[in-house]
Amino acid sequence: MTLAVSVQHKLSGFDLDVTFEAPPGITVLFGRSGAGKTTIVNAVAGLLKPDGGRVAADDLVLFDIENDLWLPPHKRRLGYVFQDARLFPHLSVRQNLLYGRWFAPGTEPRGSFDQIIEMLGIEDLLKRRPAALSGGEKQRVAIGRALLANPKLILADEPLSSLDDARKSDILPYFERLRDETKIPILYVSHAATEVARIATSVVALEKGRVTRQGPAADVLSDLSVAPLGVRATGAMIEAVVKSHHSDGLSALATEGTQLLVPRVDHPIGTKLRVWIGAQDVMVATSRPNGISALNVLEVEIKELRLGSGPGVMVQLSFGTSLLLARITRRSADALALKPGQTVFAVIKAVSVPRDAIGDAPSPR
Structure with missing residues (x-):
């Protein structure tokens, strides 16, 4: 499955105008704060209606402004992992996960719950409530909830930015497994070079609302004409x-x-x-x-x-x-x-x- 994205939107200071494709695996939107990364993700999610554009996940068209097509967010078949986990505090981990499963269509394969729990290593957390979890544990539960909705794609808006370095190191391997063990596109926002290098299948480099380079992670990161975070973060x-x-x-x-x-x-x-x-x-x-x-x-x-x-x-x-x-x-x-x-x-x-x-x-x- 491939996610085809074209978004045009007027922002304060510049006009966003991007077109790219996200294949299966993790496509990272990479650039400085204010480059338009979150605007793109929110447009894909249906949390923002852009001035123009079209986004489709294979045959599922999320929106097409020119043809006045706008699919409501709850019908877009996507999972969203925010910067903070946004778990329901009054529910257990199991109940939070099952809330995600409630949105999955009836064709969801049997056994996916146990497979996702095993992949994320959260078997021992199922009876706890969010207040008893570390930041990294909360994010793993949030990823599991997104996966259990059986989405067409997953959106992750700087999901590690609220974690310290030790917790980031703990959770990055789970994103690596997610990249390798799922067949859906994952659109991932980051401005951390080491994070991008570890998990990205492909990279879309952004600057002031424009795509400066897109392609395989190794090619984009080593391109001298691309410095999304400035030369001090180049490698x-x-x-x-x-x-x-x-x-x-x-x-x-x-x-x-x-x-x-x-x-x-x-x-x-x-x-x-x-x-x-x-x-x-x-x-x-x-x-x-x-x-x-x-x-x-x-x-x-x-x-x-x-x-x-x-x-x-x-x-x-x-x-x-x-x-x-x-x-x-x-x-x-x-x-x-x-x-x-x-x-x-x-x-x-x-x-x-x-x-x-x-x-x-x-x-x-």
Whole structure:
């Protein structure tokens, strides 16, 4: 199933005008606050009637302004996960979940309740009330309630923004499972680069109400022309396989014929992972350095250099089919005489790759 979105709407400061498609998996609307992300989601949900546009999930048309078609929100067959869980405080977890199931059509497959409970790991929470749950537990219950409505699509508007870093790390694996184990489109709003790199199947980058780039997550995130959150939040996502675990607390990942050492990951050998590496954590050397503390030295090729408005330069680096980004000063780029096509070395400290920047790679569909 594919969600086709076209929305036009006048906002304070700019006009929103976007067109994109969201395939099965997680499509992330990525950009700064005020770029129009929540407006798009609310238009899809029916909480906002835009000035123009059309949205359809395969043969189910949610609205078509030109043809005066507007499906009421309760008939749109969608699940919505908000920033806060919005559970009914007077109901138990089981009752909150069954409330979602009440909206499912009679054709819902038998056994889906138990499957969703198992996928989200909330078996032990069913008798509790929301007041007795942590923030991460509440969000898992909210996801379960959305799934039990047997939706055509799921909307998630910054569902982790109210959680601290530890709780975000706890719940991200459940979104990875949701991405891999369901066949419906999930439209997900975020402005956290590591979050996007971990869970996104595809990315729609937004700036002032316009789509600046859309496509597979790795391609969009490593594009020098796209910086939805500014250069300080820029980086690239690579895929790797767990090769070994070491007694000193590090894990070795195999990627593109080379090795990347990172803080120990809790994944078996052979697991395919995604790794987000921030551009500010990558140094560039014209010869292989010796006698340094950084453990990762990758031979790479400069693909492109892009000057910023200040003293910085973004450098796009390739190794195999993967891309890295490095953020260095213009003075360094000039001193090293860096140019496209040049072979250099990317230097990355193992400790600069936090555990929450590493997650499961998507399963093949």
